[in-house]
Amino acid sequence: DAGITQSPRYKITETGRQVTLMCHQTWSHSYMFWYRQDLGHGLRLIYYSAAADITDKGEVPDGYVVSRSKTENFPLTLESATRSQTSVYFCASSFEGGSEKLFFGSGTQLSVL
Amino acid sequence: SQQGEEDPQALSIQEGENATMNCSYKTSINNLQWYRQNSGRGLVHLILIRSNEREKHSGRLRVTLDTSKKSSSLLITASRAADTASYFCASYLIQGAQKLVFGQGTRLTINP
Numbered sequence: 001d002a003g004i005t006q007s008p009r010y011k012i013t014e015t016g017r018q019v020t021l022m023c024h025q026t027w028s029h030s031y032m033f034w035y036r037q038d039l040g041h042g043l044r045l046i047y048y049s050a051a052a053d054i055t056d057k058g059e060v061p062d063g064y065v066v067s068r069s070k071t072e073n074f075p076l077t078l079e080s081a082t083r084s085q086t087s088v089y090f091c092a093s094s095f096e097g098g099s100e101k102l103f104f105g106s107g108t109q110l111s112v113l
Numbered sequence: 114s115q116q117g118e119e120d121p122q123a124l125s126i127q128e129g130e131n132a133t134m135n136c137s138y139k140t141s142i143n144n145l146q147w148y149r150q151n152s153g154r155g156l157v158h159l160i161l162i163r164s165n166e167r168e169k170h171s172g173r174l175r176v177t178l179d180t181s182k183k184s185s186s187l188l189i190t191a192s193r194a195a196d197t198a199s200y201f202c203a204s205y206l207i208q209g210a211q212k213l214v215f216g217q218g219t220r221l222t223i224n225p
Contacts, residue, residue, distance in 0.1 A: 033213070042201070042217035043156075058212060090155055101146060102213060104155035 003027075006091050006105035014113050019078045021108045023091030031094045032074040033102065034058075034066065036087040043090065049074055081112045118216050119202055125222040132189040134219040136202030137182075143205050145178055145185050150199045150218070159187075159200075192223045 004025040013019050023032065034046040035058075045058030047066040055066050063085060065077045074093075078085055088109050092102040120135045138145070144163045148156040162169045162178045162185065169176045175188040189196055199218040206212060 035215075040217070043215040045212055045214070048212070059214075092156075101158040101161055102148075102156070104148075104157070106155045107153075 004091060004093050004103055004105045006089075006108050008108060009106065010109050010111075012111045012113065013081050015082060016080050019081050019110065021076045021078075021089055021091075021110070023074045023076070023105060025072055025074075025091075025093045025103075027093065027095070027103070028071055029093035029095050029103070030071070031096065031100075032068065033092040033094075034064070034074070034076045035090045035092065036060065036085075037090060037107075038087050046076065046089075078110075083112050086110060086112045119200070119219040121219060122217070123220040123222070125224060126192060128192055128194055128223050128225050130192055132192050132196070132221055132223075134187045134200050134221070136185045136187070136216055138185075138202075138204050139183065140206055142180075145176075145202060145204045146213070147174075147176060147185075147187050148201045148203060148215075150201065152198075156201065189221075192221075194223050194225050197221060197223045 007022045030051050033048040035043040037043050044060050046064050047058055049055045049068040052068050052071050068074050088107050090107045091105040094100040094102050118137050126132055144161055146161045147159045149159055150156045160171045160176050162176050173190045178185045199220050201215050201218045203213050203215045
């Protein structure tokens with residue numbers, strides 16, 4: 001199906017484990033983004049990518065790693081999960097970034113115990 | 114830090130009434146966008162207004178932008194129960210054009 005999909009929808013992990021959240025889009029959008037949503041903080045940008053093999057930090061990148069070997073995929077890895085990374089994670093994409101609107105996935109609810 | 118701040122944080126009205134939400138931002142922008150988020154879902158883009166525009170309409174939505182006051186408002190007319198959601202303003206900073214920064218949102222409840 002066309003669109004932007006995230007997996008898994010829900011994930012429970014333990015402190016110190018590595019976790020990878022997947023994001024896939026079928027529009028061939030150049031730009032992709034990862035946000036986290038927390039009560040009291042709204043949405044905060046973690047990382048974004050302007051094209052394959054081009055990534056840059058957002059507001060809260062510490063503890064996260066991203067890669068973009070293919071235009072359609074933008075996985076987010078928590079190298080050693082901490083309780084403070086319990087959050088809802090949203091992937092988004094846009095055709096040109098810059099001044100364009102974003103298309104969001106349905107989110108991954110991550111709990112770190 | 115948040116670029117946009119929505120006001121009020123929560124709003125509850127009767128079906129059929131109009132709902133107005135406000136957004137203030139801190140630095141120069143090239144456009145401002147409004148998004149809706151239904152409970153447990155991702156955000157959906159509603160409308161985009163550019164810095165050289167003052168008002169824009171889309172169906173029952175009306176957005177205004179006042180760059181001198183660094184503020185925007187979203188008006189939903191003739192509200193429906195299906196409009197119950199959280200609404201976020203978001204802006205691209207001119208100096209950081211690739212980073213869309215979101216406010217904390219207004220939680221809108223439409224009572225039947």
